Amino acid sequence: MLELRNVSKRFSGIPAVDDVSFTARASEVTGYLGPNGSGKSTTMKMITGLIERSEGHILFQGKPIEDDLIAYKRRMGYVPEEPYLYTHLSGAEYLTMVAQLRDLPARQASVRIDGMLRLFSLHDDRHASISGYSKGMRQKVLLIAALMHNPQLILLDEPFSGLDVASSLVLRSLIQELAARGKVVLFSSHELDTVERICSRVVILHHGKLVADDSIERLRTLMELPTLEKIFSQLAVEQDTDRMARQLADLIYE
Amino acid sequence: MNELVRKLIDRLPLEFRVLYRQFLLRVIDLEALSIEANVPGFLGQFAGVLIMLSLVHSTVAYIGYVYIPMLERMAFLFHMQHYLIATTMLVVGLATVISWDSTFPDRRDVMVLSPLPLTPRLILTAKITASCAVLGLAILTLNVASGVMLPLILGAQSGPALGAFQTLPAWWFTIVAASAFLYGSVLTVQGLTALVLPRRIFLRLSAFLQLAAFGLFLGVYFVQPSITTPAAWDRPQSQWILASSPSYWFWAMFNQMNGTLPAELSWVAQRAWIGLGFAVSGAGLSLLLCYLRTMKKTVEEPDLVPGAGGLHWMPRLGGSLQDATAQFSIRCLTRSRQHRVAFAFYLAFVFGLAFSVVRGEMAAPGPIPISLDFMLPTFLMMFFAVVGLRNVFSLPISLTANWVLRTTQIRPPEKYVAATRGTLILFAVAPVWLLTACLSLRLRPVVEVANHLAVLALVGCIVAETCLIGFYKVPFTCSYLPGKANVQLFFWGSAIVLVALVIPCVEFEQRALRDANKFGFMVCILVGCALALHAYNDHRGKSAVIHFEEIPDEVITTLKLSG
Numbered sequence: 001m002l003e004l005r006n007v008s009k010r011f012s013g014i015p016a017v018d019d020v021s022f023t024a025r026a027s028e029v030t031g032y033l034g035p036n037g038s039g040k041s042t043t044m045k046m047i048t049g050l051i052e053r054s055e056g057h058i059l060f061q062g063k064p065i066e067d068d069l070i071a072y073k074r075r076m077g078y079v080p081e082e083p084y085l086y087t088h089l090s091g092a093e094y095l096t097m098v099a100q101l102r103d104l105p106a107r108q109a110s111v112r113i114d115g116m117l118r119l120f121s122l123h124d125d126r127h128a129s130i131s132g133y134s135k136g137m138r139q140k141v142l143l144i145a146a147l148m149h150n151p152q153l154i155l156l157d158e159p160f161s162g163l164d165v166a167s168s169l170v171l172r173s174l175i176q177e178l179a180a181r182g183k184v185v186l187f188s189s190h191e192l193d194t195v196e197r198i199c200s201r202v203v204i205l206h207h208g209k210l211v212a213d214d215s216i217e218r219l220r221t222l223m224e225l226p227t228l229e230k231i232f233s234q235l236a237v238e239q240d241t242d243r244m245a246r247q248l249a250d251l252i253y254e
Numbered sequence: 255m256n257e258l259v260r261k262l263i264d265r266l267p268l269e270f271r272v273l274y275r276q277f278l279l280r281v282i283d284l285e286a287l288s289i290e291a292n293v294p295g296f297l298g299q300f301a302g303v304l305i306m307l308s309l310v311h312s313t314v315a316y317i318g319y320v321y322i323p324m325l326e327r328m329a330f331l332f333h334m335q336h337y338l339i340a341t342t343m344l345v346v347g348l349a350t351v352i353s354w355d356s357t358f359p360d361r362r363d364v365m366v367l368s369p370l371p372l373t374p375r376l377i378l379t380a381k382i383t384a385s386c387a388v389l390g391l392a393i394l395t396l397n398v399a400s401g402v403m404l405p406l407i408l409g410a411q412s413g414p415a416l417g418a419f420q421t422l423p424a425w426w427f428t429i430v431a432a433s434a435f436l437y438g439s440v441l442t443v444q445g446l447t448a449l450v451l452p453r454r455i456f457l458r459l460s461a462f463l464q465l466a467a468f469g470l471f472l473g474v475y476f477v478q479p480s481i482t483t484p485a486a487w488d489r490p491q492s493q494w495i496l497a498s499s500p501s502y503w504f505w506a507m508f509n510q511m512n513g514t515l516p517a518e519l520s521w522v523a524q525r526a527w528i529g530l531g532f533a534v535s536g537a538g539l540s541l542l543l544c545y546l547r548t549m550k551k552t553v554e555e556p557d558l559v560p561g562a563g564g565l566h567w568m569p570r571l572g573g574s575l576q577d578a579t580a581q582f583s584i585r586c587l588t589r590s591r592q593h594r595v596a597f598a599f600y601l602a603f604v605f606g607l608a609f610s611v612v613r614g615e616m617a618a619p620g621p622i623p624i625s626l627d628f629m630l631p632t633f634l635m636m637f638f639a640v641v642g643l644r645n646v647f648s649l650p651i652s653l654t655a656n657w658v659l660r661t662t663q664i665r666p667p668e669k670y671v672a673a674t675r676g677t678l679i680l681f682a683v684a685p686v687w688l689l690t691a692c693l694s695l696r697l698r699p700v701v702e703v704a705n706h707l708a709v710l711a712l713v714g715c716i717v718a719e720t721c722l723i724g725f726y727k728v729p730f731t732c733s734y735l736p737g738k739a740n741v742q743l744f745f746w747g748s749a750i751v752l753v754a755l756v757i758p759c760v761e762f763e764q765r766a767l768r769d770a771n772k773f774g775f776m777v778c779i780l781v782g783c784a785l786a787l788h789a790y791n792d793h794r795g796k797s798a799v800i801h802f803e804e805i806p807d808e809v810i811t812t813l814k815l816s817g
Contacts (some may be wrong), residue, residue, distance in 0.1 A: 102576035
């Protein structure tokens with residue numbers, strides 16, 4: 001179980017994440033939603049330990065993550081928002097390096113990398129330089145790197161970005177399968193349809209503050225709205241989107 | 255004056271000024287720098303080293319002119335002229351290699367600039383102007399003092415004050431012509447290969463060409479003998495050097511313009527004029543054709559280039575972190591232009607020294623006794639290789655991709671220090687040691703040679719451990735903060751240490767090689783130093799934090815408000 005207690009992050013005094021608390025449980029997929037700049041990726045980075053929080057506590061399996069950061073990192077898999085990779089390496093070289101850094105036995109790593117590359121249709125291009133990979137191919141490399149060590153906690157920040165339809169469908173099923181096998185999955189996305197299909201509960205963030213934390217079913221009932229999109233629009237979208245589009249078109253024609 | 259320059263600049267088209275500034279900054283990879291980096295200060299340090307060299311050159315020229323007897327003075331001045339021309343050509347050559355490919359449109363230029371309403375001619379002009387500005391600055395700083403002192407001396411030597419009015423323009427014309435020849439030749443070779451070969455093959459070959467040019471410039475500079483006396487240039491074996499060495503062509507060109515060239519060498523000066531003509535016209539033509547043809551070829555190039563199907567095996571080096579660090583390092587060094595060139599700069603010294611040893615050995619007919627002439631260069635080779643690799647480790651390859659190292663940091667920091675140590679030993683200490691072993695095959699007695707190799711290995715380990723002090727980073731991952739190393743201080747500090755410390759130490763080693771007690775004592779001291787440094791780095795590593803962003807030391811500013 002992953003638990004955030006009153007977590008805040010301020011950049012030069014300006015709060016990016018403000019007093020956020022929620023729990024992501026094993027065997028379920030928790031959706032983490034919010035408009036651009038709401039603090040989703042900042043939260044994800046705090047959970048991975050990439051940035052330090054200003055206040056609050058993050059606990060995994062009941063223990064603060066900083067108590068044994070190394071053990072925590074061993075059990076965590078992370079797909080970042082942007083597909084930043086060492087582009088001078090080939091896909092196979094990058095994944096082998098990650099396996100080495102994670103101290104996976106060479107034979108086991110080789111079997112897993114090879115198998116996952118095949119399943120993600122990357123095997124033929126495994127020796128090509130990542131600099132030539134498309135966004136979707138890079139995303140697949142990130143997914144393999146995040147999952148190859150069989151992590152207990154899976155953090156996915158926009159994992160569908162750039163993926164083709166077939167790969168998206170595979171990933172969608174994979175996330176559900178992993179959750180069903182007892183993993184803690186925290187999943188951030190702007191694709192509300194997908195979130196509605198695979199997440200059992202959602203956490204919605206707006207201007208760095210938590211505005212909802214419940215199961216989708218309960219939110220529908222409470223807010224008397226039919227879809228997650230409507231719920232999200234009511235909680236986290238301030239602008240009249242049609243009016244904004246008209247204003248943009250007017251500016252272009254000015 | 256500033257106002258006038260600004261007005262002139264403002265008259266240039268805005269698009270040109272924007273492009274020029276962008277291309278000028280490409281000489282340094284700004285993405286690799288720390289957010290706190292002071293770029294002008296960093297460049298200023300390099301300019302400072304060149305200016306200092308120029309001052310040293312002019313002082314040597316003046317002292318030589320005053321103190322060398324009349325009969326030998328002309329030979330000294332000929333030698334000085336050739337040395338300064340060759341050094342300028344070397345610096346221009348190195349600058350050309352460092353900014354390799356920067357004059358030609360790359361994929362990024364094509365994808366970003368092609369959709370904009372800009373003509374290829376404008377892009378080409380901005381690129382050439384930016385490259386020329388960098389080269390011009392290098393030429394100017396290197397000759398700022400010597401480029402005035404030497405012509406004045408030569409003018410005074412040849413007679414009345416009028417002499418300097420002829421010598422000064424002749425000298426500067428020669429310097430610019432020699433630089434233009436070198437730059438133009440490189441552009442011609444690059445342009446022709448880009449035009450003739452398919453783009454994918456050209457890109458692969460270009461990396462090798464770059465290293466070959468680097469090795470050629472340094473090899474020629476260090477290996478070519480001095481033939482600036484009548485006796486030397488009359489020798490039959492000197493003729494091919496005069497015929498094939500561009501630095502001698504331009505030396506002859508200068509003396510031709512100055513009216514001091516012996517008649518029998520006018521053919522050498524003629525080569526400079528012909529070479530200059532070919533280089534300039536070849537560069538112009540190939541650049542023009544490249545901009546007309548290559549930009550189109552670059553767009554058509556497929557994004558995904560299939561990898562080599564052959565060998566993908568890498569050696570296991572002991573521990574997965576050690577494997578990851580060493581393999582990542584070798585891939586950065588071989589695949590990143592910036593890192594390859596930066597390391598080649600240091601390797602150039604290593605190979606230059608190795609060439610000088612080979613030259614000495616080739617001159618001897620049989621087995622050679624081990625001497626200072628061999629021992630000193632080997633220590634310097636070790637120093638340049640280890641320090642060079644350590645310095646190149648500081649240049650990051652992709653800061654945005656470092657998150658993976660941070661999220662997979664599942665070992666204590668001292669393990670990372672150990673992995674970096676292993677990589678330094680593997681790619682710097684071991685190759686130099688093996689090279690030295692090969693160079694020492696003709697040296698005798700064998701026992702002394704073996705003892706020297708043992709000492710060299712220990713010194714290599716000590717230099718590697720010294721380089722690791724405070725280096726709590728994964729190679730090629732931490733952002734670079736220019737100026738922290740203080741190039742001026744390092745350069746001149748190393749020179750002073752070399753003279754004051756290394757030479758006496760090497761002399762001591764030479765004596766110790768013939769005395770078992772002294773040798774044993776020396777080895778004990780070296781082993782003790784190596785172990786102490788190793789233990790110190792391990793101890794400090796345990797409490798260290800691996801960092802990925804270089805931040806300057808905090809400075810407390812006193813406001814002096816009290817009293």
